Amino acid sequence: MRAPELLPTPRAADLPAERLSGQRCVWCGKTATADLSARVSVVKGELLRWEPRSCSHCLCREAKRVYNIHITVCARCSHRDYCLDGKALYELGFPK
Ligand SMILES: [Zn+2]
Ligand SMILES: [Zn+2]
DSSP, X not given: OOGGGGSOOOOGGGSOHHHHTTSBOTXXXXXXXXXXXXXXXXXXXXXXXXXXXXXXXXXXXXXXXXHHHHXXXXXXXXXXXXXXXXXXXXXXXXXX
């Protein structure tokens, strides 16, 4: 599943340590259950590699949000067909 990589996280520099470390959901601070893949951000002027994680609720909400933006800006997504990113976001945001 590649969709979690497509979800933008809050700015690393603004996050408390337990959200930065992946212990807690990067968006709401509850217990994290899903990996969002590694990111590289600038924190205090230095490059930091971090691995944000998320709770299932925020993961679904953010996937929906990004999917709805994606289908309006993606040239490959039309009413008949969707690109791989579009499909992955849809599966994540609208689980069956
Ligand atoms: Zn959350
Ligand atoms: Zn697309």
